[in-house]
Amino acid sequence: MTTAAPSIQFYNSLSHGLEPFALPADRPVTIYSCGPTVYDYAHIGNFRSFLFADLIRRFLEATGAEVRHVMNITDVGHMTEDTGEDKMAQAAKKLAEKKKADKKSGTVEEGQVEDPSDPYQIARFYEDAFLQDALTLGMRLANEPENIPRATENVEGMLAMIHELLASGHAYKSEGGVIYYSVESFPEYGKLSGNTLDQLVAGQGGRVSEDEIAGKRHPADFLLWKPDTSHIMKWDSDLGTGYPGWHIECSVMARRLLGDTIDIHTGGEDLIFPHHECEIAQTRGATGEDRFASFWMHARFLMVEGAKMSKSKGNFYTVRDVLGGKVTGRDVHPGVLRYELTKSHYRANMNFTVKGLQDSAAAVRKLIEFKARLKAEAGDATAEVDNSHPAVSGFLAALGDDLNMSGALGVLFPWVGGSHPDPAESLAAFEIIDSVLCTDPSADPADGESTGGFDPTALCKQIDEARAAKDWPAADAARDELKAAGYEVRNDPSGTVAVKELA
RNA sequence: GGUGGUGUAGCCAAGUGGUCUAAGGCAAUGGAUUGCAAAUCCAUCAUUCGGCGGUUCGAAUCCGCCCACCACCUCCA
Numbered sequence: 001m002t003t004a005a006p007s008i009q010f011y012n013s014l015s016h017g018l019e020p021f022a023l024p025a026d027r028p029v030t031i032y033s034c035g036p037t038v039y040d041y042a043h044i045g046n047f048r049s050f051l052f053a054d055l056i057r058r059f060l061e062a063t064g065a066e067v068r069h070v071m072n073i074t075d076v077g078h079m080t081e082d083t084g085e086d087k088m089a090q091a092a093k094k095l096a097e098k099k100k101a102d103k104k105s106g107t108v109e110e111g112q113v114e115d116p117s118d119p120y121q122i123a124r125f126y127e128d129a130f131l132q133d134a135l136t137l138g139m140r141l142a143n144e145p146e147n148i149p150r151a152t153e154n155v156e157g158m159l160a161m162i163h164e165l166l167a168s169g170h171a172y173k174s175e176g177g178v179i180y181y182s183v184e185s186f187p188e189y190g191k192l193s194g195n196t197l198d199q200l201v202a203g204q205g206g207r208v209s210e211d212e213i214a215g216k217r218h219p220a221d222f223l224l225w226k227p228d229t230s231h232i233m234k235w236d237s238d239l240g241t242g243y244p245g246w247h248i249e250c251s252v253m254a255r256r257l258l259g260d261t262i263d264i265h266t267g268g269e270d271l272i273f274p275h276h277e278c279e280i281a282q283t284r285g286a287t288g289e290d291r292f293a294s295f296w297m298h299a300r301f302l303m304v305e306g307a308k309m310s311k312s313k314g315n316f317y318t319v320r321d322v323l324g325g326k327v328t329g330r331d332v333h334p335g336v337l338r339y340e341l342t343k344s345h346y347r348a349n350m351n352f353t354v355k356g357l358q359d360s361a362a363a364v365r366k367l368i369e370f371k372a373r374l375k376a377e378a379g380d381a382t383a384e385v386d387n388s389h390p391a392v393s394g395f396l397a398a399l400g401d402d403l404n405m406s407g408a409l410g411v412l413f414p415w416v417g418g419s420h421p422d423p424a425e426s427l428a429a430f431e432i433i434d435s436v437l438c439t440d441p442s443a444d445p446a447d448g449e450s451t452g453g454f455d456p457t458a459l460c461k462q463i464d465e466a467r468a469a470k471d472w473p474a475a476d477a478a479r480d481e482l483k484a485a486g487y488e489v490r491n492d493p494s495g496t497v498a499v500k501e502l503a
Numbered sequence: 504g505g506u507g508g509u510g511u512a513g514c515c516a517a518g519u520g521g522u523c524u525a526a527g528g529c530a531a532u533g534g535a536u537u538g539c540a541a542a543u544c545c546a547u548c549a550u551u552c553g554g555c556g557g558u559u560c561g562a563a564u565c566c567g568c569c570c571a572c573c574a575c576c577u578c579c580a
Contacts, residue, residue: 049580194506268580348509349573355514359529406516410527472538490542
């Protein structure tokens with residue numbers, strides 16, 4: 001399938017440098033991505049990180065590799081800091097209030113939670129919402145439920161691993177039966193984050209309470225199991241009825257579905273410490289292997305209009321917000337949001353702006369129309385193209401250099417703008433490139449956009465008639481109406497055509 | 504205080520010792536086209552790479568210092 005696999009190198013957070021990535025010869029590439037917590041809708045920052053993982057996968061698949069990609073759903077509610085209230089419990093309260101309000105106004109939403117006091121229903125509600133968003137934005141994983149494990153369905157496995165860690169001396173039982181991982185039992189603790197144990201002195205960040213370190217042998221020791229019957233989600237076990245620590249789920253699910261060692265582990269930069277540091281300690285403590293993931297890859301955070309995204313600043317956007325026009329004032333094509341979130345380098349902070357979104361819309365439209373044009377010109381002709389095609393090999397070679405998307409787009413656009421004497425061949429080449437970019441994730445040949453009673457073709461006809469009669473004011477009025485509704489008005493040789501703006 | 508990362512035109516950004524008086528995209532400007540626009544096509548658009556020193560025949564690229572921004576050290580993609 002591939003004749004010219006590009007050489008690949010990725011930045012490895014573990015070694016703090018670029019390293020060559022070799023495709024395994026006789027098995028799929030294994031990727032584990034830390035997935036969403038499901039007590040709220042996922043926001044665009046979450047999706048920058050998830051789409052970054054999807055990009056790695058699509059790129060590797062374009063080079064001919066087979067990929068097994070797993071992403072967990074964290075449906076266990078963890079404690080919030082101040083109130084000690086569980087996040088799932090908070091979500092329950094919120095949904096209950098919303099339900100009450102909706103009932104009052106009679107606007108009961110579809111797919112709503114029947115019993116907001118049931119944490120499992122809440123988790124499933126937001127999980128479904130997440131998967132819908134993931135599907136809309138073209139995440140390949142979204143179609144593979146077998147690769148999307150839930151934490152709550154893996155508690156048995158967590159208990160099993162905790163027992164392994166207790167047996168091997170990496171874990172110990174403290175006051176009240178609380179099980180901690182002993183970081184001092186794992187000499188390489190701190191290698192990923194650069195935080196060595198003596199630097200992690202208690203309270204260095206001023207944010208760890210005295211209570212929290214009581215009962216620990218070392219302040220950096222972390223929770224594996226807590227017997228606690230007051231928690232909203234709890235499980236019976238020989239370690240006492242309670243709940244697991246939040247790091248253990250990923251160690252267990254990655255091992256169960258991908259094996260003792262994996263090729264790539266991804267997540268947001270905030271997960272480097274402590275989450276991934278702890279995952280390494282747990283997994284290696286249990287497996288005895290010399291590594292957990294060969295490559296650790298982390299996406300930098302997204303900013304919105306130059307500021308950290310936060311609800312209080314009013315610049316906090318979910319995927320639904322953006323696609324529904326909360327940012328731009330009109331519907332945004334999913335390919336545009338995907339492009340915007342993946343066009344800049346994953347290892348640099350990206351600044352999400354209205355202007356950036358509009359730029360992306362122009363770029364995406366250019367690519368979608370390019371494809372449509374080639375399709376029309378090629379007609380029934382088809383061509384076989386492999387990765388040695390100059391545009392494809394240039395594009396993939398750039399991505400092979402630590403996912404250099406800007407470099408890849410720097411290859412793509414001049415080629416798109418050039419001449420295409422063999423449209424069938426160019427189309428085949430573009431389809432390979434677009435299998436990575438995914439400019440039209442929800443490509444629907446039916447093109448069934450709802451126009452909400454608005455009829456663009458009728459207005460186009462009006463324009464044509466007015467122009468034929470040289471009634472310029474009437475033509476301009478119809479054109480203005482189309483533009484106000486979010487359409488771009490073009491003069492095609494065959495007549496006036498209205499094209500919906502993508503953002 | 505500790506740790507990790509980033510700083511190139513109006514915006515997004517490639518480039519890690521000479522081919523860089525620095526790719527590509529968007530925006531902008533001029534022209535062709537148009538009833539006027541839009542779309543399209545052509546052209547223009549950083550002697551300069553956060554600042555200051557240093558190494559070198561030669562630096563955006565290497566070294567030192569400084570400045571700014573982001574993240575983590577609590578849950579967070």
